[in-house]
Amino acid sequence: MKQTVLTGIKPTGEIHLGNYIGAIKPALELAKKNDYHTAYFVADYHALTKFHNAEEFKRLSYGIAATWIALGLDPTKAIFYRQSDVPEIFELNWILACFTSKGLMNRAHAYKALVDQNHQNDNDQDFGVNMGLFTYPILMAADILLFQSDIVPVGKDQVQHVEIARDIAESFNHVYGETFKLPTYQIQEDTAVLPGLDGRKMSKSYNNTIPLFVEPRQLQKLINKIQTDSLPPEAPKDPDTSNLFLLYKEFASPSEVQEMRERYLTGIGWGEAKKELFQVINKFIQEPREKYNELMASPEQLDEILLEGAKKAREVCIPLLKEVKRKVGFTI
Ligand code: ADP
Ligand code: TRP
Numbered sequence: 001m002k003q004t005v006l007t008g009i010k011p012t013g014e015i016h017l018g019n020y021i022g023a024i025k026p027a028l029e030l031a032k033k034n035d036y037h038t039a040y041f042v043a044d045y046h047a048l049t050k051f052h053n054a055e056e057f058k059r060l061s062y063g064i065a066a067t068w069i070a071l072g073l074d075p076t077k078a079i080f081y082r083q084s085d086v087p088e089i090f091e092l093n094w095i096l097a098c099f100t101s102k103g104l105m106n107r108a109h110a111y112k113a114l115v116d117q118n119h120q121n122d123n124d125q126d127f128g129v130n131m132g133l134f135t136y137p138i139l140m141a142a143d144i145l146l147f148q149s150d151i152v153p154v155g156k157d158q159v160q161h162v163e164i165a166r167d168i169a170e171s172f173n174h175v176y177g178e179t180f181k182l183p184t185y186q187i188q189e190d191t192a193v194l195p196g197l198d199g200r201k202m203s204k205s206y207n208n209t210i211p212l213f214v215e216p217r218q219l220q221k222l223i224n225k226i227q228t229d230s231l232p233p234e235a236p237k238d239p240d241t242s243n244l245f246l247l248y249k250e251f252a253s254p255s256e257v258q259e260m261r262e263r264y265l266t267g268i269g270w271g272e273a274k275k276e277l278f279q280v281i282n283k284f285i286q287e288p289r290e291k292y293n294e295l296m297a298s299p300e301q302l303d304e305i306l307l308e309g310a311k312k313a314r315e316v317c318i319p320l321l322k323e324v325k326r327k328v329g330f331t332i
Contacts, residue, residue, distance in 0.1 A: 002035065002036055002037050003036050003037070003150035003151060004036065004037040004038075004039065004147055004148060004149050004150050004151070005030055005036045005037070005038050005039070005149070005150070005151045005152075005153065006038075006039040006040070006041075006143070006144060006147050006149035006151075006152055006183075007023075007039075007040055007041075007152060007153045007154065008040070008041045008042070008043035008046070008083065008140075008143055009023070009024075009040075009041075009042065009043060009064050009068075010043045010044075010046045010047050011042060011043070011044055011047045011057075011060035011061045011063060011064040012047050012050060012051065012060065012204070013060070013204040014063065014204070014209070014211040014212075014213075015063070015064065015067045015211065015212045015213075016202055016204065016209035016210055016211050016212060017194055017202060017209070017210045017211075017212060017247070017250075017281070018193070018194040018196070018201070018202035018203065018209065019212070020071070020212055021191060021192060021194050021250050022155065022188055022191055022192075022193065022194070023153070023155065023188070024067070024068065024071060025071075025191075026153065026188055026191060027040060027153060028068075028071060028072055028073055030153075031073060031074065031077050031078040032074070032077070034077070036151070037079075038077070038078040038079070039078065039079040039080075039081075039147050039149070039313065039316075040073065040078050040079070040080050041080070041081045041083050041143070041309075041313075042061055042064045042065050042081075042082045042083060042306070043083050043140075043143070044057075044061045044082055044083050044084050045083050045084050045090075045139065046083070046136065046139060046140070047060065047061070048132060049130060049132035049133040049136060050133075061082065062295075062296060062299050062302055063296065065080075065082065065295075065302045065305070065306055066291075066292050066295035066296050066302060067212065067213075067292060068080065069291070069295060069302070069305065070213075070288040070289070070291040070292035070295060071288050072288075075305050075308065075309055079309055079312045079313050079316065080305065080306070080309040081306055081309035081310040081312070081313045082306045082309075082310060083143065085306060085307060085309075085310035085313075086310050086313050086314055086317065088146060088314060088317050088318060088321045089139070089142050089143055089146055089317075090139075090142070091321060091325075092142040092145065092146050092321055092324065093138055093139050093142040095172075095324060095325075095328060096138050096142055096145070096168050096172070097135060097138050099168055099171040099172045099175075100135075100138050100141075100168050100171070104137075104164060104167060104168075105134055105135060105137065105138070108137045108161070108164065109157070109160050111129065111133060111134055111136075114128060114129055114133070115129075136161075137160075137161045137164040137165070138168070140158075140161045140164075140165060141165035141168045141169070144162065144165045144183050145165060145168070145169050145180045145183070146317045146320060146321065147313075147316060147317055148180070148181045148320065149181065149183045150181060150184065151183070151184055151185075151186050152165075152183050152184070152185050152186065153185075153186045153187075153188065154185050154186070154187065155187070155188075156187055158185070159185050159187065162183055162184070162185035163185070165183055166182045166183060169181070169182055169183075170182065172324075176327040176328070177327075179320075179323065179324060179327060192246060192249075192250060194246070194247065194250065195243040195246060195247070196208030196209055196210075197209075197210070197222065197225045197226050197227065198227060199227050199243055210222045210223070210281075212285065212288075213285065213288070213289045213292045213293070215289075216278075216282055219278060219281065219282055219285075220274075220275075220278045220282075223274050223277055223278050223281070224274055226243060226244060226247075226274065227243070228242075228243075228244065228270040228273075231270075233267065233268070233269030233270070233271070233272070234267045234269075235267055236264070236265055236266060236267050237264045237265070237267065237268065238264070239260070239261045239264040239265070242264065242273075244270070244273050244274065244277055245260065245261075245264060245273075247277055247281070248260055248273075248276070248277050248280060251277075251280045251281050252280045256280065260273075260276065
């Protein structure tokens, strides 16, 4: 029996090179292999906890969907859908909410961080907290458990949420007998953490990102902003401590990487290194960028792909939801 790998990306900002290397690229490779059932989705309802501007919300949701497809996700191999197109997730969400103690939610890190911040600012502890944010981990548990997911690849900050999904599954199973599989998280330990323009981890929270699909001129401009030291052009440079080289490695071929390593060791000017970095990233991104722009210009194409994916997703999850409802006492 093939195991199921499931992950969701929340549409809360423009996808950047770090997201690609750390999350999307490994997920695409996994989907290609055929060793697992893969289910990838746009976690749009999760983003509603934060985004209350309809136009922006729509644009970001389509943006995530277009990104996956433009980068080569094959929707015939992976089930690819939008969370909001699968109403069963929300039915399960309520059922699971009734098996989740409030204390468990009090301990969830995103809520706790806001409470801490409110304490520091002398605000009421729940200032700015909506119930969507508070119960966020329950919806995430519904996403995961409804598909009997075995493996959930996530960033480090999401590990606690997968553990909460296990806890909730156990509470339900304890009352009604084995029903939900207990999922395990998988963090991408071996992929690089890409540095951003200021040398810290590239992250939309730090405003230091290189968005994946920027136009070439903007790409070169952003690359020029990457911080370097003040060594003169002819001085030998250590490729292994250079952020430019770290980025270069992720996008160039092995022979290009080897050649560049030697150029660093014998002395390459930072200006030149930045030009070369632009070349490899731009070459890699050219085709996906065209595809991305094409999809964003005709969202009906995206809707078609996503609705087809939701149909498949529902075929997979409806039998389990029925079983769950029967167990809790509904006549269906
Ligand atoms: P951000 O930090 O920009 O808010 P998210 O937290 O939404 O990004 O991360 C989405 C996914 O991308 C996660 O799996 C995360 O591990 C990965 N990721 C984010 N930034 C980087 C980075 N700089 N290098 C590698 N992976 C990253
Ligand atoms: N909460 C995740 C994030 O912020 C996104 C997400 C929602 C998710 N549902 C999920 C990830 C289910 C994995 C599985 O990144």
